[in-house]
Amino acid sequence: MIAGRTRAAWIDDFPLISELAAMRELSWFNPEIAGTAEEGIADVGLTEADIRDASARLKRFAPYIRSVFPETSVSAGIIESPIAAVPNLASVIGERKGVQMPGSMWAKLDSHLPISGSIKARGGIYEVLKHAEEIALKHELITLDSDYSVLDSDEAREVFGRYRVAVGSTGNLGLSIGIMSAKLGFKASVHMSADARQWKKDRLRSHGVEVVEYESDYSIAVAAGRKQAESDETIYFVDDENSKSLFLGYAVSGHRLAGQLQSMEVQVDADHPLFVYLPCGVGGGPGGVAFGLKVEFGDAVRCIFTEPTHCPSMLLGVHTGAHEALAVQDFGIDNVTAADGLACGRPSGFVGQAMGRLIDGFYTVDDDEMYRLVAEADGAEGLKMEPSSATSLLGPVHVMANAEYRERIGINDETFANATHLSWITGGNMVPEDEMASYIVKGNSLL
Numbered sequence: 001m002i003a004g005r006t007r008a009a010w011i012d013d014f015p016l017i018s019e020l021a022a023m024r025e026l027s028w029f030n031p032e033i034a035g036t037a038e039e040g041i042a043d044v045g046l047t048e049a050d051i052r053d054a055s056a057r058l059k060r061f062a063p064y065i066r067s068v069f070p071e072t073s074v075s076a077g078i079i080e081s082p083i084a085a086v087p088n089l090a091s092v093i094g095e096r097k098g099v100q101m102p103g104s105m106w107a108k109l110d111s112h113l114p115i116s117g118s119i120k121a122r123g124g125i126y127e128v129l130k131h132a133e134e135i136a137l138k139h140e141l142i143t144l145d146s147d148y149s150v151l152d153s154d155e156a157r158e159v160f161g162r163y164r165v166a167v168g169s170t171g172n173l174g175l176s177i178g179i180m181s182a183k184l185g186f187k188a189s190v191h192m193s194a195d196a197r198q199w200k201k202d203r204l205r206s207h208g209v210e211v212v213e214y215e216s217d218y219s220i221a222v223a224a225g226r227k228q229a230e231s232d233e234t235i236y237f238v239d240d241e242n243s244k245s246l247f248l249g250y251a252v253s254g255h256r257l258a259g260q261l262q263s264m265e266v267q268v269d270a271d272h273p274l275f276v277y278l279p280c281g282v283g284g285g286p287g288g289v290a291f292g293l294k295v296e297f298g299d300a301v302r303c304i305f306t307e308p309t310h311c312p313s314m315l316l317g318v319h320t321g322a323h324e325a326l327a328v329q330d331f332g333i334d335n336v337t338a339a340d341g342l343a344c345g346r347p348s349g350f351v352g353q354a355m356g357r358l359i360d361g362f363y364t365v366d367d368d369e370m371y372r373l374v375a376e377a378d379g380a381e382g383l384k385m386e387p388s389s390a391t392s393l394l395g396p397v398h399v400m401a402n403a404e405y406r407e408r409i410g411i412n413d414e415t416f417a418n419a420t421h422l423s424w425i426t427g428g429n430m431v432p433e434d435e436m437a438s439y440i441v442k443g444n445s446l447l
């Protein structure tokens with residue numbers, strides 16, 4: 001039995017499950033999306049005011065961030081990534097896939113986010129800062145009006161040193177939380193699943209972070225971390241499967257992206273839709289970003305998630321409505337993938353339920369294809385990214401191939417020609433050079 005039903009009954013009700021279990025590439029466009037963005041946003045239980053609150057907190061911390069991470073001084077301590085037009089990459093991928101890529105294609109380079117080189121520098125760092133602010137206020141190190149750079153002091157580090165921050169991670173979240181926590185002076189523990197890359201563990205240990213290694217899946221690492229924290233109130237556990245703080249840290253990107261698109265004179269409205277392609281693991285990162293985007297752009301933005309063929313966990317959860325009750329392994333899907341950032345076999349129940357009706361669709365990408373895309377991004381644009389991120393580059397091909405979906409959301413050919421496609425490149429900048437070079441060699445050998 002799987003979550004109260006036999007395997008055969010699940011497949012009877014949801015034939016797509018057998019296709020997922022075959023681990024071949026596919027797409028699924030959600031027939032149950034909300035009629036309007038507004039209606040979908042009402043499901044989430046969080047509001048624009050919550051995003052503004054998170055944004056204001058990050059502004060309060062900016063002087064501190066600038067002081068301890070000098071690489072953020074160009075953005076005055078705000079951790080943000082650039083966007084880049086990628087026309088050459090659009091034609092290279094289009095040519096290989098035999099389609100004329102529609103509209104214009106852009107990349108959001110979270111691969112280049114300061115501090116930890118991945119999308120986790122949004123949610124992960126935000127949650128640690130929120131926790132640090134609570135402690136700093138309680139110990140009267142600051143008031144809400146202080147210049148937070150005073151937290152870069154031995155006095156503050158001594159206070160934070162009485163507390164520990166813990167997290168379970170496949171790698172990138174651990175890097176963000178570990179580096180930020182250690183910088184503030186917290187003790188930090190990162191519970192790493194088996195698929196975490198060695199260099200990520202080494203990097204964390206070099207920052208004085210305790211790395212606890214597991215032979216098993218990400219969910220087990222998270223459960224172990226959660227358990228450790230339950231028994232000790234000085235330990236704060238960042239719960240990737242349920243955290244609303246993480247989610248809001250990601251959501252802040254929506255408003256900022258609007259400013260970036262505007263400064264590049266990219267129009268987004270009903271006649272100029274914006275399609276955003278988001279690599280999905282447990283769901284918090286893409287879910288939070290998608291929430292921020294929907295709040296910012298309403299129905300003009302369409303969010304599509306992408307997952308490895310070997311780990312389509314959010315797709316399984318949203319399609320069946322069973323969310324965290326199902327893991328991909330329940331159906332013999334092995335969760336073994338080069339996309340270590342996405343290898344979460346069980347999705348976040350919070351994100352699936354909150355965001356299910358705001359996610360227009362999903363597509364899966366196999367590992368060989370990820371390597372090809374990594375090589376093409378390097379060759380066509382000189383962009384370096386980890387395999388997880390490269391999945392987002394195939395989005396326009398899937399939307400192009402699905403006329404039924406476009407019609408259903410009221411986008412005709414003329415409007416589609418005005419579309420902007422934005423692939424969220426979620427990680428890569430901190431991958432060691434030799435490892436990146438080996439991804440590219442492998443991708444080129446598969447082209």
Ligand SMILES: *Cc1c(COP(=O)(O)O)cnc(C)c1O
Nearest residue numbers: 172281282283284285341426427
């Ligand atoms: C974590 C991660 C994601 C997805 O975020 P989730 O919150 O796990 O869904 C995507 N890409 C990379 C590189 C990541 O590290």
